[in-house]
Amino acid sequence: MQFDWSQLGPLLAIIHLLGIAAACHAILNTRTSQGAIAWAVSLATMPYLTLIPYLFLGRSKFAGYADARRLRNATLRSRARAPEWDELLSTGEWPVEELGARVIQTMAQLGGMPIVPGNSVRTLVNGEATFSAIFEAIEQAHHYVVVQFFIVHADTLGEMLKDTLIQCVARGVRAFFLYDSIGCFDLPASYVNALRAGGVVVHPFSTRRHFVNRFQLNFRNHRKIVVVDGERAFVGGHNVGVEYLGAKPPLSPWRDTHIEVRGPAVANIQFAFTEDWYWVTQELPDCEPPPVAPCDDNMFCLVMPTGPADRQETCSLIFVEAINAARQRLWITTPYLVLDEAVFSALRLAVLRGVDVRIMIPGRRDHYVVFEASTLYAFDAIRAGIRIFRYQPGFLHQKVLLIDDVAAVVGSANLDNRSFRLNFEIMVLTVHRGFAAEVETMLLRDFEQAVEIDRTEYRDARAWRKMTMHLARLFAPIL
Template sequence: MQFDLLHIGTLVFLAHALGVIAACHAILHTRTSQGAIAWAVSLVAMPYLTLVPYLFLGRSKFAGYADARRLENETLRTRAHPPEWDTEASSHGRPTEVLGHQFVRSLTRLSGMPFLPGNHVRTLVNGEATFAAILDAIESAQRYIVVQFFIVRADALGEMLKDALLAKAAQGLRVYVLYDSIGSFDLPHRYVASLLAGGVQMHPFATNRQFVNRFQLNFRNHRKIVVVDGERAFVGGHNVGVEYLGGKPPLSPWRDTHIEVRGPAVASIQFVFTEDWYWATQDLPLFDSPPPARPGDGMHCLVVPTGPADKQETCSLFFVEAINAARERVWITTPYLVPDEAVFAALRLAALRGVDVRILIPSRRDHRVVFEASKLYAYDSIRAGVRVFRYRPGFLHQKVVLIDDVAAAVGSANLDNRSFRLNFEIMVLTVDHGFALEVEEMLLRDFAESFEIDRSEYRNAPALRRVLMHVARLFAPIL
């Protein structure tokens, strides 16, 4: 008995000693002070529960990984960027007139890409419209197809996509498929093997190219990109799975938005895929020269790729600039309301200066901790004059930003720390009154199926539930 107690005491001491060491490491290497505090407190107080998660989820900034990825991106953007960036760039035209020179300058420098005119963008509301358009584009492809998703499932929708890609590969088209190795962790080997055997070039995206990063699970590629022949591109919130068609109770019906882009901006979206593909395979995909831009000014689009290897925290700063640019309104839809301090401050300041700030979030949860933390952020937002709505029919997963009546952004980025600092994301910002009106009408339909919450959601909650909200928010920087 004494021998067992001695061993138990030794293990307890060792766990706490390792927890203190890991806490010191977190303080030195975690990007934000809030994240460092969250990790440090949990590692010191509960090392038995947090040491293993920190091994896999901590160290949100690997200097070696970030530097290597950044160097590759800079090299590609110098040597192999789309010719449209030189010949069609119009960062000082219509975008500057309606959004201001400083806004355009900051976002083009932040994204490393220019505003491009001559585009056409249409919204694809929910899964049926999105995948009908994607499968139709794949069916009409003549030269090559690019597919990139965070989640690919081998269910009915996944099988439809696989069959469509195999059919085009059999016709001699070049087909590239990139999927996230963690997001698609349950994708069967037979699914991948079938595509590879059929001539599809398919690879997982992973951040563990080097041995030192072998435990890293935090840097995920959350982008959703489909490009066909360099002429049509699809970006948005949908992944490949029947739940995105509303086939997963109790979250169904699933509310999501994708966009279809035509024009010079397609080359920018395609180039984002090129960067990811090159990182995953060390090979450059073979793409043909895109068709010439359509005559006329058309819609201006800026592609904003973001990720943990950026010099700046691009995603967070994108939201800050978008909110600060609003003069009349900024409407945001997001499944997760867990903003960092910079974005949260921008939202409150916008409301205080009289901007119509609205945030649409789900009324159903898919992640309990995130959902509880979002309740507290919603309460604090309402206190500052931000209007917060909960979507009633099903789970809301779309990521949309509407700025005044001239600009709208659609993509894959959520309003949370994971999108801001840990995931690779993509947003497409459009400057066009007609498209902004289309997005406004879409969001008004969503608001009509939602209910506005007030302070009572927090105040009337049981005491234990309020405690859980505050505890959940402590972990917001590492969610």
Template sequence: MQYDWLHLGSLIVIAHVLGVIAACHAILNTRTSQGAIAWAVSLTAMPYFTLIPYLFLGRSKFEGYVDARRLENELLRTRAHPPVWDMNPASGGRATEEFGEAVVRSLTKLGGMPFLPGNSVRTLVNGDATFAAILDAIESAQHYVLVQFFIVRDDELGQMLKELLLAKAAQGVRIHFLYDSIGSFDLPHGYVSALLAGGVDIHPFATNRRFVNRFQLNFRNHRKIVVVDGLRAFVGGHNVGVEYLGGNPRLSPWRDTHIEMRGPIVQSVQFVFIEDWHWATQQLPHFDPPPAEPSADDMHCLVMATGPADKQETGSLFFVEAINAARERVWITTPYLVPDEAVFSALTLAVMRGVDVRILIPSRRDHYVVFEASKLYAYELIRAGVRIFRYRPGFLHQKVVLIDSVAAAIGSANLDNRSFRLNFEIMVLTIDRAFADEVEKMLERDFAEAFEVDRSEYRKAPALRRVTMHVARLFSPIL
């Protein structure tokens, strides 16, 4: 018995020593001070529970990866960007008139892409409308199809997509398919093999091209992109899985939003795919630009492609600048409410300016820790004057930002640190009063099916639940 206790004591000492070493590593390498503090405290106090998660989630710097990816993107944007960018026709146009010259300049510089006019965009509300439009567009493809999703499942929807892509490949259409290696970790090898055998060029997106880093779950490609012949592009919140059609009873009905774009902005979306494809394959596919199509709309759009290789904290700064630009209202819908200090401060200052700030979040959870942390952030935002609503019918997964009666942004980025700093994301910002009105009506329907949260959600929670919220928030830098 004495030998067993000695053995246990030695293991405890070793765990704490390793925890201290890992804490030092976190302080030196974690990208934000909040993240460094969270990891350092948890690793020294609870190494038995946090050492293994730190191996998978802790590093927000990955030696050589960020520099290599950044250099690659800079070269591509300098030498291989779409010709339409050189025209820069949006300079001094409606985007500047409606949104302000300073905001247009800052967002253009932040994202590294210009505002482009002459576009049309429509909302695709929920999975049936989204995948009906995407599958219809792929069915009409004549030259090429680009497909990129974070999650691809081998279920009924995944099979529909696979069979359609195989049919188009058999017709001579070039198919490029990119999926995230971690998000689609359970995608069977047979699914990929069947596409490869049928002429579909399919690859996983991984952190490192040279080897699979099994201890790195950060730096995921969370983008959802479909481009058809350079004429139509789709981005938004949906992945390929029946749960996005309401197939998961616990979370059904699933509430999500995609958009379909036509016009010059499609070239910017396509270029984001090309950047990711080049990283994954070291191939630079060439696509002839489609013939110019006259558009009845003159919507100005900007693609904001954010990721951990950016020089700046692009994801967070995009939200901060968009919120700071608001004079009347900021309405945000997000499945995960874990903002960083910069976004929290921007929301608070917007309230002080008299802006109507509302955030719509789910009332059902799909990730326990994130959900508990979001309750505490919701309470603090309510204290700051932000109105928080919870969507009743099912799980809310859409990522939408509405600014005044002028601008709307829709894409894949959540209001959390993972989207701000650890994932590759894409948002499309539109400057158009008619489209903003369409988005406003869509969100009004969502708010009508929600209830407003007050301070009692936190105050009346049992003491143990409040402790859980505070503990969950410690992990907010990696959620």
């Protein structure tokens, strides 16, 4: 059958019209001016190459989820005594002297949750400690378990998690399992079916409930949450796979950090899970957290769930506020360093006011484009006076921030645009000198195994490598 070339002109005209329409959509809806310009120019001039990528990657707002979130937040605020915030501040019952009333209030408003006292938090360094604690807690569950991960592999560790949850259900414990549909793209149906056959309630987190989100690869649920009986919660950087146990060269040994939280803050962590579950199922999970007695450690914890459904760029603003709060020291570890202008400006200002700003990044790469872009951002940071370290033994995946001697943030958010604007994340701010000292000790061990880099590494790089870095940085809005 011979192609009718007379149809080519109308087809090209239609593609260009669609490109112009998509460019207008990008201008109206893309959050940053840089992203809007990049999409608009490419869609208007090269629609043949960019229309399909824009369909999958172009949106920066997660339609529909925000309404569900606001609906459910009212319940949490009434339960968590948020209206008493100003009164408690004025009576000095909150850690206003440690971090500052303004910082705490701003972060609480950004995260949509109150800071609560009476908690106990401990670090879980690397995969063996993390999953040993998680499996132990699940095996001791009496009422319910909720589990949420971005990535779950059907390998040895994944099978252990599946068997542990099925055994829970067998002894009368309710189990709820939520996984990201894109992060777990290679999770076999047999794995999910086995969980369901064992009585575990399983759902994928997907964007497809609203048509405008149907084709999106963005808006991934990057949170890692485990809650047991409303008494213990686990949050951090680990997913479920043997690589997180350091059993997958060449990235091993894998360096990551989780935390175990006990106390009233567990209910707020579980609420973040409830938001996601409600989006997927339009039902609340049958696992209302019970009242929890305060712990003797009496740590103040602020749970901060963030995501593209937020009215503001919550994750980026939280990092900015945390950086601005530092007076003597700001130590950050992140696997990916793709800074937006607001966060980079805050880091530069911290250096200018005399803060010891250090950022630790991996010495090995797991994603080539992100690694090259991160390398260029690292050299920009060095020129601004920020000290950059590369972790040497294996791949560094932990997401930790230490503020002076008083506060630490641990969670799932990376220092990149994907966490700032495109992923659902969760972080926990702990205001407690004892816990800050524990995090300091942990990070000092990491810095001892890291190498500080300087400007010569970039200056001595070959021309093709410099070009690769600059090309990679062009993709920063979706990295």
